[in-house]
Amino acid sequence: MQKKMMYSFPDDVLEHVFSFIQSDKDRNAVSAVCKLWYEIERWCRRKVFIGNCYAVSPRVVIKRFPEVRSIELKGKPHFADFNLVPDGWGGYVLPWIVEMAGAYPCLEEIRLKRMVVTDESLELIAKSFKNFKVLVLFSCEGFSTDGLAAIAAGCKNLRELDLRESEVDDLSGHWLTHFPETCTSLVSLNISCLGSDEVSFSALERLVGRCPNLKSLRLNRAVTLDKIANILRRAPQLVDFGTGNYASELPPDVLLNLAGAFSSCKELKSLSGFWDVVPAYLPALYSVCSRLTSLNLSYATIQNPEIIKLVSRCPSLQRLLVLDYIEDSGLEALASSCKDLQELRVFPSDPFGGEPHVSLTEQGLVTVSLGCPKLQSILYFCHRMTNAALVTIAQSCPNLTRFRLCIIEPKTADYLTLEPLDVGFGAIVEHCKDLRRLSLSGLLTDRVFEYIGTYAKKLEMLSVAFAGDSDLGLHHVLFGCESLRKLEIRDCPFGDKALLANAAKLETMRSLWMSSCTVSFGACKLLGQKMPRLNVEVIDETEPPDSRPESCPVEKFYIYRSVSGPRFDKPPFVWTMDEEGKIMH
Amino acid sequence: MPDMELQLGLALPTPNIMKGFDLNNHGLHHLKQTGCFSDKSKRSFDQAFGNFKQDRKTKTLLLWSGQPNEEEDHKDQKKTTFSAIDDNDEEEVEQVVGWPPIKTWRKKIFKQPNGAGGIENNRVADKEKSRSIYVKVKMEGVAITRKVDISLYLSYQTLTNSLIAMFSKDKKCGDDDYTRYILTYQDKEGDWLIAGDIPWQSFTRSVQRLKIIRNRD
Numbered sequence: 149m150q151k152k153m154m155y156s157f158p159d160d161v162l163e164h165v166f167s168f169i170q171s172d173k174d175r176n177a178v179s180a181v182c183k184l185w186y187e188i189e190r191w192c193r194r195k196v197f198i199g200n201c202y203a204v205s206p207r208v209v210i211k212r213f214p215e216v217r218s219i220e221l222k223g224k225p226h227f228a229d230f231n232l233v234p235d236g237w238g239g240y241v242l243p244w245i246v247e248m249a250g251a252y253p254c255l256e257e258i259r260l261k262r263m264v265v266t267d268e269s270l271e272l273i274a275k276s277f278k279n280f281k282v283l284v285l286f287s288c289e290g291f292s293t294d295g296l297a298a299i300a301a302g303c304k305n306l307r308e309l310d311l312r313e314s315e316v317d318d319l320s321g322h323w324l325t326h327f328p329e330t331c332t333s334l335v336s337l338n339i340s341c342l343g344s345d346e347v348s349f350s351a352l353e354r355l356v357g358r359c360p361n362l363k364s365l366r367l368n369r370a371v372t373l374d375k376i377a378n379i380l381r382r383a384p385q386l387v388d389f390g391t392g393n394y395a396s397e398l399p400p401d402v403l404l405n406l407a408g409a410f411s412s413c414k415e416l417k418s419l420s421g422f423w424d425v426v427p428a429y430l431p432a433l434y435s436v437c438s439r440l441t442s443l444n445l446s447y448a449t450i451q452n453p454e455i456i457k458l459v460s461r462c463p464s465l466q467r468l469l470v471l472d473y474i475e476d477s478g479l480e481a482l483a484s485s486c487k488d489l490q491e492l493r494v495f496p497s498d499p500f501g502g503e504p505h506v507s508l509t510e511q512g513l514v515t516v517s518l519g520c521p522k523l524q525s526i527l528y529f530c531h532r533m534t535n536a537a538l539v540t541i542a543q544s545c546p547n548l549t550r551f552r553l554c555i556i557e558p559k560t561a562d563y564l565t566l567e568p569l570d571v572g573f574g575a576i577v578e579h580c581k582d583l584r585r586l587s588l589s590g591l592l593t594d595r596v597f598e599y600i601g602t603y604a605k606k607l608e609m610l611s612v613a614f615a616g617d618s619d620l621g622l623h624h625v626l627f628g629c630e631s632l633r634k635l636e637i638r639d640c641p642f643g644d645k646a647l648l649a650n651a652a653k654l655e656t657m658r659s660l661w662m663s664s665c666t667v668s669f670g671a672c673k674l675l676g677q678k679m680p681r682l683n684v685e686v687i688d689e690t691e692p693p694d695s696r697p698e699s700c701p702v703e704k705f706y707i708y709r710s711v712s713g714p715r716f717d718k719p720p721f722v723w724t725m726d727e728e729g730k731i732m733h
Numbered sequence: 734m735p736d737m738e739l740q741l742g743l744a745l746p747t748p749n750i751m752k753g754f755d756l757n758n759h760g761l762h763h764l765k766q767t768g769c770f771s772d773k774s775k776r777s778f779d780q781a782f783g784n785f786k787q788d789r790k791t792k793t794l795l796l797w798s799g800q801p802n803e804e805e806d807h808k809d810q811k812k813t814t815f816s817a818i819d820d821n822d823e824e825e826v827e828q829v830v831g832w833p834p835i836k837t838w839r840k841k842i843f844k845q846p847n848g849a850g851g852i853e854n855n856r857v858a859d860k861e862k863s864r865s866i867y868v869k870v871k872m873e874g875v876a877i878t879r880k881v882d883i884s885l886y887l888s889y890q891t892l893t894n895s896l897i898a899m900f901s902k903d904k905k906c907g908d909d910d911y912t913r914y915i916l917t918y919q920d921k922e923g924d925w926l927i928a929g930d931i932p933w934q935s936f937t938r939s940v941q942r943l944k945i946i947r948n949r950d
Contacts, residue, residue: 227831229834229836229837230830230831230832230834230835230836230837231830231831231837232830232831287836313836313838315838341838423842446839447842449842495835495839496833496835499833499835499840502878529833529835554833554834556833558829558832587834611834613832613834638831
């Protein structure tokens with residue numbers, strides 16, 4: 149009786165119901181219920197997220213989801229951020245744009261991360277999608293300001309242009325003049341990554357002035373302090389602002405004007421930028437501090453007491469990015485002032501210096517964890533750590549979802565007991581039951597992986613470097629971490645045994661990266677042979693991997709699941725292990 | 734162990750700018766292809782030592798493999814346990830690629846246009862303060878890297894005198910007496926050059942780092 153009722157709903161009713169279901173996971177679940185639901189769902193899915201652009205081909209996506217309006221793609225492995233992936237590895241977006249240009253004329257949003265985007269791709273986007281609204285290029289490269297000019301000129305309804313952390317060939321600041329006078333639709337503009345070329349400032353001012361819905365504006369380093377007041381006065385509705393260069397020689401009245409301009413932005417909640425900060429100009433911000441929920445000082449080379457003065461005025465702060473100049477004393481001030489803190493990132497000011505020249509230790513992080521129990525996300529660079537500190541942090545912040553600790557010197561032990569930090573990280577995974585992301589550092593044995601495999605049941609991403617004693621470590625992780633999607637490992641004594649024993653696990657994950665470990669070429673070949681739904685790619689810049697004995701370790705490899713088989717855009721230094729146990733190129 | 738006499742050999746100066754400059758009176762230095770580092774280093778640098786000519790227009794370059802800007806020394810050799818790095822105290826230790834895990838563009842935050850590398854904010858709007866130009870100085874065979882404020886010096890001569898004084902306290906095993914050293918610097922483009930080729934003022938604007946290397950004939 150109930151079954152009959154279900155099928156008696158007309159399709160458009162079901163479709164209407166499905167429109168309330170936004171998350172990919174839920175949508176995937178819906179489409180698995182029955183063929184009818186699969187069909188209805190696929191016609192009304194508007195948003196697609198593809199975590200690995202090589203996991204599926206554009207044609208397959210288009211075939212299944214014909215009416216997509218928004219797509220998000222990720223390309224290179226995460227370790228590409230740290231120069232571990234050679235240039236030319238891949239992640240090209242052009243093939244996707246070409247296919248979508250024909251199939252999705254109504255496409256509105258493209259979000260890309262770690263992909264190679266060319267001016268040709270940008271020009272094609274501008275030409276092909278008449279209602280294009282959102283372009284986010286996160287850590288992308290391969291394009292120039294010419295491509296941006298095409299976007300500016302061609303996308304009449306552009307709402308968002310966000311180039312965060314991308315590498316842009318900055319040929320000319322004049323691309324901004326390509327926004328037509330009729331363009332009033334901008335809501336978000338992030339050009340903070342652009343080089344130090346002159347930005348066409350008058351064009352920027354006019355653009356800002358005619359976009360009444362502009363909520364987020366992040367300028368680049370070339371924009372000087374004296375220009376900021378004018379910008380702010382034209383956009384008092386801003387919620388998120390990234391200053392440019394915060395150093396200048398300002399006469400006192402200009403400084404007052406700047407303070408006034410900031411205070412006129414009643415909605416301002418988020419600040420970033422602050423290159424070359426001169427402490428004397430920080431008081432201009434004081435009027436907005438009480439409203440700030442997000443503050444990014446990670447490019448600002450200010451020290452204490454200026455940092456403390458600023459942070460103590462921000463009781464609503466939820467997110468702070470800062471350099472280690474904040475020191476333990478600044479973190480103490482943070483702990484007592486910012487009880488709503490959810491995210492903290494502390495970056496090193498002198499990462500290659502060896503000896504610490506600032507007084508930032510494990511104590512600072514402990515103090516913050518004790519004072520800010522709402523913390524969810526931590527990224528912390530420091531020089532020393534103890535198990536006791538980690539246990540305290542774990543117990544004080546049970547809501548942690550992301551914990552990334554980088555002790556700068558690899559294999560650093562607990563500096564008080566000289567023991568490995570296994571117990572400390574064990575406490576983190578045991579107490580923080582919702583932990584989704586973890587990065588390890590310091591001296592670690594196989595034991596830490598045993599803890600991780602036992603407790604970290606929600607862990608989705610794990611980064612490991614210079615850790616472990618044997619294959620047992622890798623086995624614990626692959627066997628125990630049920631939710632694991634991304635695993636990246638470098639410089640660990642992990643070899644063939646754990647990998648081969650857990651080969652099936654790899655199909656449940658997005659990807660595995662291993663470099664400078666002891667996995668042999670033979671094992672890679674075997675995996676490629678036995679697991680047709682995995683792409684096993686060996687990266688070797690010196691010579692083909694089969695020019696050496698099979699027992700030789702491969703320097704780098706990247707394994708990912710794919711429904712579309714091996715990719716055809718590989719550079720000469722990448723080899724796929726195919727089903728016949730041969731290497732493909 | 735007898736004290737060594739440190740002599741920092743510089744490129745022949747341009748006569749009309751550096752009058753009265755003491756030339757190294759041991760004559761020309763010939764830099765050999767094999768360079769100064771022993772073969773024990775697993776990650777040996779690709780060095781190209783050209784022949785140092787009396788013609789001052791010829792630049793002798795030290796080419797380092799990898800990215801010059803990312804090379805740093807590990808001052809505490811005892812802690813070095815990376816599998817890829819030689820434990821030999823006398824060797825230069827090359828930076829481990831991709832560690833610590835910081836995005837490339839973050840490393841560039843501290844590159845001020847005026848040339849100093851890796852120190853606190855030295856750009857001050859206050860006119861009264863003079864601009865310090867701190868650069869790191871590494872001497873081959875010495876574990877500790879030092880820093881000097883280049884703005885305090887007026888010429889190559891005064892700089893080298895100060896460096897000799899700074900490093901003469903360091904004793905090394907296995908060096909002959911009268912080992913000659915060459916002062917090199919890394920310029921804004923990341924190239925390693927022999928100090929003394931360009932006028933002092935240009936040098937102060939260009940220098941990123943200093944390195945004193947042994948010259949073995």
